[in-house]
Amino acid sequence: MKTILLVDDSATMLMSIEGVLTKSGFGVRKVQSAEAALELLKGGFKPDLMITDLYMGAMDGIDLIKAVRKQPALRFMPILLLTTESQQAKRAEAKASGATGWLVKPVQPTDLIKVVKQVVPGA
Amino acid sequence: MTATPPAIPPAAFVRAAFAAAFAALSVLGLVHAVADPGPALAGFVPPLVARAIDDLVSLAIGFSLFYAILARRKRRAVPAPQTAPVEAALAPIEPTTTPEMQAIIDKARQIAEELDNYHFFTELLRRQVEVIINMSEGAANEIFNNLSDVDQAMGELLSFIDQSGSNDSVAAIIGHAENQLAANREVIRQFERQRADARRDSEKDQKNIRETAQSLASMIQDVRGIAHQTNMLSFNATIEAARAGNAGRGFAVVAAEVKALSRESDRAAQNIHSGIEALQRIVTTSLEAIVHDRADREDETFAEINRTVAHLAENLELLISHQRDVLTKVHTENLRIAEPIKELMASIQFQDIIRQQLNSLTTTSAMVDEHIESVRRVLGNLSDDLNIHSLSEKLKDTYDRYVMAQQRNAHLQAEGSDATEAEGLRIELF
Numbered sequence: 294m295k296t297i298l299l300v301d302d303s304a305t306m307l308m309s310i311e312g313v314l315t316k317s318g319f320g321v322r323k324v325q326s327a328e329a330a331l332e333l334l335k336g337g338f339k340p341d342l343m344i345t346d347l348y349m350g351a352m353d354g355i356d357l358i359k360a361v362r363k364q365p366a367l368r369f370m371p372i373l374l375l376t377t378e379s380q381q382a383k384r385a386e387a388k389a390s391g392a393t394g395w396l397v398k399p400v401q402p403t404d405l406i407k408v409v410k411q412v413v414p415g416a
Numbered sequence: 417m418t419a420t421p422p423a424i425p426p427a428a429f430v431r432a433a434f435a436a437a438f439a440a441l442s443v444l445g446l447v448h449a450v451a452d453p454g455p456a457l458a459g460f461v462p463p464l465v466a467r468a469i470d471d472l473v474s475l476a477i478g479f480s481l482f483y484a485i486l487a488r489r490k491r492r493a494v495p496a497p498q499t500a501p502v503e504a505a506l507a508p509i510e511p512t513t514t515p516e517m518q519a520i521i522d523k524a525r526q527i528a529e530e531l532d533n534y535h536f537f538t539e540l541l542r543r544q545v546e547v548i549i550n551m552s553e554g555a556a557n558e559i560f561n562n563l564s565d566v567d568q569a570m571g572e573l574l575s576f577i578d579q580s581g582s583n584d585s586v587a588a589i590i591g592h593a594e595n596q597l598a599a600n601r602e603v604i605r606q607f608e609r610q611r612a613d614a615r616r617d618s619e620k621d622q623k624n625i626r627e628t629a630q631s632l633a634s635m636i637q638d639v640r641g642i643a644h645q646t647n648m649l650s651f652n653a654t655i656e657a658a659r660a661g662n663a664g665r666g667f668a669v670v671a672a673e674v675k676a677l678s679r680e681s682d683r684a685a686q687n688i689h690s691g692i693e694a695l696q697r698i699v700t701t702s703l704e705a706i707v708h709d710r711a712d713r714e715d716e717t718f719a720e721i722n723r724t725v726a727h728l729a730e731n732l733e734l735l736i737s738h739q740r741d742v743l744t745k746v747h748t749e750n751l752r753i754a755e756p757i758k759e760l761m762a763s764i765q766f767q768d769i770i771r772q773q774l775n776s777l778t779t780t781s782a783m784v785d786e787h788i789e790s791v792r793r794v795l796g797n798l799s800d801d802l803n804i805h806s807l808s809e810k811l812k813d814t815y816d817r818y819v820m821a822q823q824r825n826a827h828l829q830a831e832g833s834d835a836t837e838a839e840g841l842r843i844e845l846f
Contacts, residue, residue, distance in 0.1 A: 303768040305556045312560060312761035316567065316754065348819065377769055379821040379840055387846075394845040399765035402758045404843055411845065 295416045297409070298338070299323040300330040300345035300357065301375070306398070310344065310375070313402040319409070319416070327352035331360050334367060342413045344396075347376035347383065355383075355390045362391040371412040375400060528795030531788050538785035545774045556767040559760070567757050574750045577743050593732045600725050604718060611714050618707040622700055629696035636689040643681035650675030769820075776823060780814050 297319050301307050307323040314321050322340065324330045327349050334343075343361070347354040354374050361367050371393040376383075384395050393412050396405070410416045653671030657664035787807050818824045821839045828835050 301768075303771065305553055305560075305764055305771075306768045308557070308560050309761055309764040309768075312564065312567075312764075313758050316758050316761070376819070377772055378819040379837070380819075381840060384840075384844065392846060394843070395841075396844075397839075397842040398769055399762065400842070402762040405762070408843060408845065 294318065294320045295341040295413050296320040296322065297413075298330060298333070298340040298343040300325075300327060300343065300349070300354070302326060302346060302349040306346065306375075310400075310405070313405055314409070317402075317406045317409075326350055327354065327357035327360075330357060334361060334364060339366060340370065341416070342371045342373065342409060344373045344375050347374055347378050347387075355387055355392075358387070358390045358392050373408065373412065524795045528792045531792040531795065534788045534792075535785055538781050541781045542778050545778045549771045549774055552767045552770060556764045560764055563757055563760055567754075570750050570753065570757075574747065577747050577750070589736060593729075593736070597725065597729050597732075604721055604725070607714075608718060611711070611718075615707060615711060618703060622703050625696060625699050625703075629692050632692045633689055636685045636692070639685040639688075640682050643678045643685060646678035646681065647675055650678060772819065773823065776818065779817065783810050783814060786810075 297314055299307050299310055299314075299321055300323075301310075302325050304325065307325065311321045311323055322333070322338070324333060327345070328351070330343070330345065331352075345354040345357055352360075354376065358372050358374075361370070361372065372391065373394045373396055374387050374392050375396045375398060377398045379397060387395055394408060396408065650671045653674065654668055657668035657671055660667065787810060815824065815827050818827065821837045824837050828837075
């Protein structure tokens with residue numbers, strides 16, 4: 294079973310996306326801050342994919358991606374940003390930081406699963 | 417005699433103050449436009465907050481009219497330099513103000529007092545938004561939990577169906593049923609064999625009875641033969657006794673008794689023969705009747721049993737087939753319902769989007785509150801500076817804080833702009 298790390302400060306978002314992913318056969322681990330996600334990843338947790346929000350307290354999603362990409366073991370882990378942000382400049386920033394893709398909230402379950410299967414090898 | 421007050425500086429200051437008030441309160445109109453319950457917020461802005469915002473917008477319009485009238489009146493006087501120092505303008509006001517200017521200053525202070533209340537509305541809005549966010553989050557949680565319960569129940573049902581409705585299970589049920597039916601048929605065959613044996617035994621018994629009766633009839637004929645010979649013997653004895661005269665008279669009596677005895681023996685033999693024949697008929701008839709009746713009843717019973725077993729087998733096959741159809745249908749429907757459940761789970765994302773929009777409104781309201789407070793301070797204390805340009809900067813900050821194209825478009829519409837921002841791709845892989 295492929296495992297996905299969800300990062301979002303909204304408990305509702307975590308709940309919603311977790312529901313969609315688990316119903317589609319994925320394992321899910323969720324945290325409510327970028328800092329908690331980074332701690333988890335530095336602790337050795339290696340998910341098949343990370344889906345993160347953009348704006349979350351002190352450390353945002355792009356900062357998180359930059360920090361994750363510094364970890365040699367996680368350099369090629371697919372990372373999707375799931376956000377309400379629609380500005381192209383932010384997308385470009387996310388792309389430059391090493392994000393794999395950009396999804397605008399609300400995301401349809403079929404679209405989400407399609408993208409996840411596209412970016413996670415063997416999913 | 418009091419000196420003539422310099423009318424221009426106070427008027428310029430008051431115009432600036434009202435311009436600030438007008439600008440600040442115009443922001444309320446913008447907030448109101450942004451907070452207007454559109455499609456995304458329909459039903460979320462409480463009536464009390466909407467009414468408060470409406471009141472403030474009305475106040476803004478009143479101030480605007482008031483300011484417009486004032487400005488028109490003051491334009492008749494000498495235009496005031498916009499950059500006149502406030503302190504310089506204030507210095508001569510207090511002791512030398514004309515009644516008209518005093519009235520304006522009093523109005524400014526009244527407005528400052530009124531603006532002081534805006535902080536309450538900001539706090540009110542913030543708290544109400546907080547309540548809405550908490551309520552919507554609670555509702556989203558409840559919806560999700562209910563959906564999860566439904567999903568779990570359906571999963572268990574699906575799992576049960578997968579297990580009970582599998583081909584192996586159905587084959588096992590059919591096999592078991594067929595074994596049962598075969599066993600039932602074997603029991604019936606055993607009954608039939610036993611019935612045939614019993615019939616043969618019965619026929620054998622009848623035959624034995626007939627043979628015994630015939631044997632008895634033969635023996636009776638023998639007895640009758642003996643009786644006949646005895647009769648002939650008594651007849652000869654009677655003749656011989658007659659020849660002997662008186663000497664044979666006693667022998668004649670004996671001969672007569674023997675003759676009578678032989679006739680009695682013959683009658684007894686005949687009676688026995690008749691009795692045996694009657695018994696043979698009765699026994700044969702009764703046995704045959706019993707055997708035939710039993711055989712007929714058994715035939716009917718076995719025919720009924722066979723029909724019932726066949727019907728049972730047919731019904732069992734129908735039941736299994738029907739059960740298989742039902743399980744297939746339930747399985748298909750469950751899979752079909754799983755997708756809408758997923759859609760419903762995903763739709764809960766809207767709570768987060770609305771939360772962000774409401775938080776944005778709260779931030780904007782706080783910004784307006786801060787700006788109005790600065791205006792109020794100036795109106796309440798005319799010696800303060802007024803940085804009238806800060807509002808447009810804050811509006812720009814507000815615009816920059818938006819994350820959604822819809823928010824930016826609503827802002828642009830509120831400003832009277834025809835420009836719109838395209839939403840862009842909802843999914844983009846880099």
